[in-house]
Amino acid sequence: xxxxxxxDTFFEECEELLEALVEGLSAMEENTGDMxxxxxxxxxxxxxxxxxxxxxxxxxxxxxxxFETVMxxxxxxxxxxxxxxxxxxxxxxxxxxxxVEAARDEREPDSETESTILKELEAYLGESDKQDDFSxxxxxLDFEAAPMSIExxxxxxxxxxxxxxxxxxxxxxxxxxxxxxxxxxELGTLEVTADLSELPEFDAFDPNxxxxxxxxxxxxxxxxxxxxxxxxxxxxxxxxxxRVSGQSPEQQPEPEVEDSTAETVTSLAxxxxxxxxxxxTQDTVEDARPATxxxxxxxEPRGPRPTLRVDLDRVDRLINTVGELIxxxxxxxxxxxxxxxxxxxxxxNELEAYKLLARDIQEGVMAIRAQPVKPLFQRMSRIVRExxxxxxxxxxxxxxxxSTEVDKTVIERLADPLTHMVRNAVDHGLxxxxxxxxxxxxxxxxxxxxxxxxxxxxxxEIIDDGAGLxxxxxxxxxxxxxxxxxxxxxxxxxxxxxxxLPGFSTASAVSNLSGxxxxxxxxxxxxxxxxxxxxxxxxxGAGTTFTIVLPLTLAVxxxxxxxVSDQTMVIPISSIIETIRPNRRDLHQIGTDGRxxxxxxxxxxxxDVAGNLGLASSSNDIGGxxxxxxxxxxxxxxxxxxxxxxxxxxVVIKSLESNYGAIPGVSAATILGDGKIALILDPDEVVKLxxxxxxxxxxxxxxxxxxxx
Amino acid sequence: MLDANEGPTEAQFEFITxxxxxxxxxxxxxxxxxxxxxxxxxxxxxxxxxVLGVMNLRGAVIxxxxxxxxxxxxxxxxxxxxxxxxxxxxxxxxxLLVESVSEILSVNKSAIQExxxxxxxxxxxxxxxxxxxxDNVVRVVNLDAVLDNxxxxxx
Numbered sequence: 001x002x003x004x005x006x007x008d009t010f011f012e013e014c015e016e017l018l019e020a021l022v023e024g025l026s027a028m029e030e031n032t033g034d035m036x037x038x039x040x041x042x043x044x045x046x047x048x049x050x051x052x053x054x055x056x057x058x059x060x061x062x063x064x065x066x067f068e069t070v071m072x073x074x075x076x077x078x079x080x081x082x083x084x085x086x087x088x089x090x091x092x093x094x095x096x097x098x099x100v101e102a103a104r105d106e107r108e109p110d111s112e113t114e115s116t117i118l119k120e121l122e123a124y125l126g127e128s129d130k131q132d133d134f135s136x137x138x139x140x141l142d143f144e145a146a147p148m149s150i151e152x153x154x155x156x157x158x159x160x161x162x163x164x165x166x167x168x169x170x171x172x173x174x175x176x177x178x179x180x181x182x183x184x185x186e187l188g189t190l191e192v193t194a195d196l197s198e199l200p201e202f203d204a205f206d207p208n209x210x211x212x213x214x215x216x217x218x219x220x221x222x223x224x225x226x227x228x229x230x231x232x233x234x235x236x237x238x239x240x241x242x243r244v245s246g247q248s249p250e251q252q253p254e255p256e257v258e259d260s261t262a263e264t265v266t267s268l269a270x271x272x273x274x275x276x277x278x279x280x281t282q283d284t285v286e287d288a289r290p291a292t293x294x295x296x297x298x299x300e301p302r303g304p305r306p307t308l309r310v311d312l313d314r315v316d317r318l319i320n321t322v323g324e325l326i327x328x329x330x331x332x333x334x335x336x337x338x339x340x341x342x343x344x345x346x347x348x349n350e351l352e353a354y355k356l357l358a359r360d361i362q363e364g365v366m367a368i369r370a371q372p373v374k375p376l377f378q379r380m381s382r383i384v385r386e387x388x389x390x391x392x393x394x395x396x397x398x399x400x401x402x403s404t405e406v407d408k409t410v411i412e413r414l415a416d417p418l419t420h421m422v423r424n425a426v427d428h429g430l431x432x433x434x435x436x437x438x439x440x441x442x443x444x445x446x447x448x449x450x451x452x453x454x455x456x457x458x459x460x461e462i463i464d465d466g467a468g469l470x471x472x473x474x475x476x477x478x479x480x481x482x483x484x485x486x487x488x489x490x491x492x493x494x495x496x497x498x499x500x501l502p503g504f505s506t507a508s509a510v511s512n513l514s515g516x517x518x519x520x521x522x523x524x525x526x527x528x529x530x531x532x533x534x535x536x537x538x539x540x541g542a543g544t545t546f547t548i549v550l551p552l553t554l555a556v557x558x559x560x561x562x563x564v565s566d567q568t569m570v571i572p573i574s575s576i577i578e579t580i581r582p583n584r585r586d587l588h589q590i591g592t593d594g595r596x597x598x599x600x601x602x603x604x605x606x607x608d609v610a611g612n613l614g615l616a617s618s619s620n621d622i623g624g625x626x627x628x629x630x631x632x633x634x635x636x637x638x639x640x641x642x643x644x645x646x647x648x649x650x651v652v653i654k655s656l657e658s659n660y661g662a663i664p665g666v667s668a669a670t671i672l673g674d675g676k677i678a679l680i681l682d683p684d685e686v687v688k689l690x691x692x693x694x695x696x697x698x699x700x701x702x703x704x705x706x707x708x709x
Numbered sequence: 710m711l712d713a714n715e716g717p718t719e720a721q722f723e724f725i726t727x728x729x730x731x732x733x734x735x736x737x738x739x740x741x742x743x744x745x746x747x748x749x750x751x752x753x754x755x756x757x758x759x760v761l762g763v764m765n766l767r768g769a770v771i772x773x774x775x776x777x778x779x780x781x782x783x784x785x786x787x788x789x790x791x792x793x794x795x796x797x798x799x800x801x802x803x804x805l806l807v808e809s810v811s812e813i814l815s816v817n818k819s820a821i822q823e824x825x826x827x828x829x830x831x832x833x834x835x836x837x838x839x840x841x842x843x844d845n846v847v848r849v850v851n852l853d854a855v856l857d858n859x860x861x862x863x864x
Contacts, residue, residue: 324768403823567752613754656753656763659801660772669763669770677751677765689755 008533010051011104012309018097019450020491022378025093029086041089042071048096052343056101060096063114066121067092074451079124087385088120094382117504157188157219159226163241165195165213167424169236177214183230188220193541214238312408315368321581322358323652324364326556327671329358330649334673361445362556369409373460374402374450376411380422384447394443395426395434400450406458410550414460417523420448421462429544430468439541441465441516453552457532460548469494469538478504496536500524528684531557533573561647561672561679565615570651570670570680571628571640579645597627597639604629604637611666612689630683638687653680665689721822724814724840726847727807730782733847734807735814735840740852742795744803744810758784760775764804765793773804780835781854798852803853814847816840821849 024041027034049064071089073079081089093445095117102109128607162184166177184190193215200211218227218497227242237533306393388395406414430436430445437443446461471492478498490498498504502521520534527534532550551557551574559570560579586598587606596603606627627639651670654677667682724735725744750762771842773793777785785791785806787817798823821838837849842857 163736235830327768614756615752654768654770658771659758659770660753660763664755669751671765671768671770675765676749677763677770678850679751679753 007055010055013051014048014100014104017048018266019375021096022135022381024034025089028081028089028380029347031495038071038075042068042075043175045071045096048100052100052103053126059101059109059114063092063099064096066118066125070121070124083600086126088117088124090382090385091370092117092121097382102447107566117119125388125702138257140475140499141486148277157221159245160216160218160220160224161241161243161245162218162227163213163239164216165239166210166234167237167239168208168704169235171210173234173237175234175237177212180216180230180234181216182214184227187222187230188218191217217245235658256626310368315365317379319369323654325358326362326652327673327675330673331675337522348709363645366556367405367409369407370405371408371411372403372405373411374399376415376418377402377449377451379415380418380447380449383419383422383700384426385425386485391427392432393426393429393430393445395445395447397422398446401447401452404451404453404458406451407552408548410458413526413530414548416549417526418449418460418462418546420520420523422449425462425466425544425546429464431467448569452701458550458552459498460550462546463543465543468540468542468544469496469499469536471538471540474498496538497534500534556650556652556682559649559651559670561649561678562626562628562642562646563646564609564613564642567615567641568672568676568678569609570678571642572680573648573666575630575683576638577629577631580629581641582625582627599637599639602637604639606639606641607687608641609686610643612686628683630687632684632687637691638683639699651678653682720818722816722818724816724847724849725794725810726790726812726814727810727840728778729785729805729807730777731808731810732780732782733842733845734850735847736775736794736796736850738813740796740798742797745793745804746793747791747793747806749810761806764793765800766804770803771795771802771804773806776805776807776850776855796852798856801856803856814840814842830846 010457017526021041021044024037024044027037028041031037036675045064045068049061052060052064063351064467070079070085070092074085091113095114095423099109099114123395135363164177164180166175170177176493181190181192185209187253195213198213200206200209220606222226224242224244231238231240234240333351333355336347342349351489380399381397384395387393425447430447431439431441433443436445446465448461448465450459450461450463452459474495475484475490475498477487478501479488479497483498483501484490499520500521500523504519504521524534527548529549530550532548535547535549536544537543537547559574560576562569562571580597580599581596588596588598588603595606597606598604625641625643626645627641628645629637631637632638651672653668654670656666656669656679661677665686667685668677668680669677670680672678717732719794723738725738725741726733726735745766748764752762753760756762759775760777764773775785777783785808788808790809792805792810793806794810795802795804815851821840823838824833825835825839827833831858835851835854836849840847840849
């Protein structure tokens with residue numbers, strides 16, 4: 001293993017530790033007296049420090065040390081956590097994250113904030129602490145075996161009682177109990193007592209019999225699993241009973257009750273955080289503050305769920321191959337259908353089973369890429385903090401449904417738009433604390449981030465309890481910027497959507513946060529690039545809600561197979577509101593070539609897909625074809641005219657951009673059952689395309705277009 | 710690739726020669742993934758004439774360019790002998806429709822001459838050099854230029 005990959009592992013672990021740190025800090029905020037949480041935070045910082053020391057990252061070590069020392073004072077009740085200290089902790093956490101990142105990228109961290117925070121941290125330390133030369137034990141980071149668990153630096157010793165009674169077969173297989181005991185002794189302090197009670201009279205002694213058993217007491221920091229590993233090869237050849245008897249060797253436990261609690265602790269041990277807590281402390285905390293119990297219960301046990309780190313490339317290759325499998329399955333189905341076998345043929349049954357299996361595999365593979373939104377949401381807490389500091393507003397972040405799983409790519413590409421929206425929510429959404437008090441709201445505003453799965457989509461909502469959108473102001477601004485005519489009559493919804501227009505920014509003064517050249521239009525584009533959409537709803541005085549709706553996966557999609565001109569294409573079902581076989585009565589011509597259809601009293605413009613794509617329209621008969629009613633962001637409802645709808649099916653999305661470039665009106669391609677490629681239409685873009693401008697659009701867009709700044 | 714500083718001067722290069730628009734071209738063999746028979750492609754809307762469409766290459770969607778049209782030598786006419794050369798350029802895989810593939814050419818590096826100082830900047834971009842084979846001149850295609858210059862005809 002090269003030094004570099006060990007380094008990588010360290011930084012990967014740092015990420016997890018930082019995550020735990022952020023989590024712990026917000027838990028501390030909820031409940032300052034909870035020593036377990038304080039310990040968890042302390043441990044996270046300490047582990048980072050330890051690892052950083054091993055790599056000679058001195059600045060990181062120095063900062064973590066200061067952080068940790070203050071944390072330690074809280075731990076030992078020398079320091080009360082107040083709001084100011086809590087804020088400092090948060091900032092320290094952020095700074096620590098920055099330092100880790102800087103160390104990873106080998107750049108110079110911003111020393112100014114670092115020294116400010118360091119000074120503030122030191123202010124909390126007494127004279128004696130300041131001089132205290134820090135020394136830490138170079139941790140043995142067990143990268144190779146278990147990259148997920150950094151060993152706690154000061155692991156709690158636990159006492160295990162082992163009863164070991166080998167059978168004759170154990171000896172027969174050449175195992176030697178002494179070697180096992182030696183192995184155990186390496187884990188901690190071992191006491192061995194041989195149980196000779198079953199030793200027979202000398203005359204009755206059969207050398208082939210196993211009569212000895214041992215009683216062992218082991219004080220170790222390792223968890224039970226390690227003990228079992230020692231006995232891995234002999235467990236089936238002996239009676240082995242391992243129990244945890246207590247935390248502190250001096251404590252004589254009450255067997256029943258203590259045992260069960262100790263078990264819980266054991267199961268939590270590999271997360272490296274909770275295990276470190278001495279049992280006694282936990283007991284006192286629980287006794288003294290019964291109110292904390294439900295909070296602890298709510299903490300999902302982050303037990304040793306075994307995980308596997310896999311190179312993302314490998315997963316993607318697998319996903320690709322499975323995509324091929326699905327296509328291949330569709331092709332085989334089609335070929336077999338063409339054979340027109342009798343309906344009850346075994347082949348069709350088998351084929352059906354094959355289809356289900358292929359789907360199962362696909363879903364399974366997709367699930368590998370799915371990740372909880374939790375880390376993403378956690379990052380937002382920092383954004384809220386920074387934004388509220390910069391604007392002088394008070395805000396707190398509440399997250400819901402952090403365990404909602406979303407495709408990894410979505411999470412990655414959502415980070416920027418979400419950051420922007422959360423920042424906006426604080427900057428533009430919330431009122432100042434004074435104003436809030438005035439109108440009877442709590443001085444601190446709440447930003448609520450929630451994620452959920454609903455009907456095959458992922459919903460992410462950013463809700464603030466601020467003033468709501470100032471529609472009058474938005475309207476004026478849009479007029480001022482020349483985006484709409486002064487006499488335009490717009491519904492509230494329309495006005496809200498003006499926010500998404502390029503070149504729109506409501507903040508009249510460029511504050512610290514806004515004016516970064518990123519508008520809501522970028523947010524919308526980023527979300528649209530992921531196949532999703534954003535909508536706003538706002539209630540004056542009560543707040544604003546932004547809703548992002550995203551597809552569950554980026555790799556497959558439900559679509560209608562349609563024909564346009566002589567080509568087969570696919571249109572996403574999610575975008576279609578309804579399909580209409582037009583009745584000549586409902587069709588009306590407006591102007592020379594404008595056509596509309598009356599849909600329940602409203603007139604919806606008809607867009608000829610073939611014409612807009614620059615393909616020859618197969619029929620000039622306005623009554624022909626099928627109309628697909630779609631809702632577009634830019635122009636409201638539109639009816640897309642296509643020649644026919646053939647089928648509804650799940651299609652595998654293939655990027656066009658990887659080998660060519662973006663094509664207006666087309667979002668991607670897919671491969672149909674016959675092996676031919678069908679283009680997947682982007683209804684929004686199709687509507688926007690003007691039929692009269694065919695060749696001007698020819699230059700493929702640069703591939704980076706969708707990845708906004 | 711044809712990097713002047715790479716390897717000894719006597720390094721052998723292998724090229725596959727083909728004809729497009731009645732001219733001889735060649736591509737270095739390492740850039741070529743495979744040669745396929747022409748199969749109908751899916752047309753792309755709003756693309757120049759030299760982009761014929763996209764083809765399914767074992768699950769990957771690759772664009773097919775008409776090399777002759779790309780070099781401004783007119784559209785390749787339908788012919789039984791037309792083939793698609795699948796070539797890779799970095800991470801991008803593309804297909805080039807050519808009239809026919811002729812042979813494998815094995816030459817020393819010294820046999821590759823610089824592109825004569827012709828007027829057209831675009832042509833010099835698209836052609837890395839020339840190799841003379843008998844009476845013929847074989848042009849070494851610069852795949853990057855074919856890809857980069859997406860404004861249609863290069864020459």
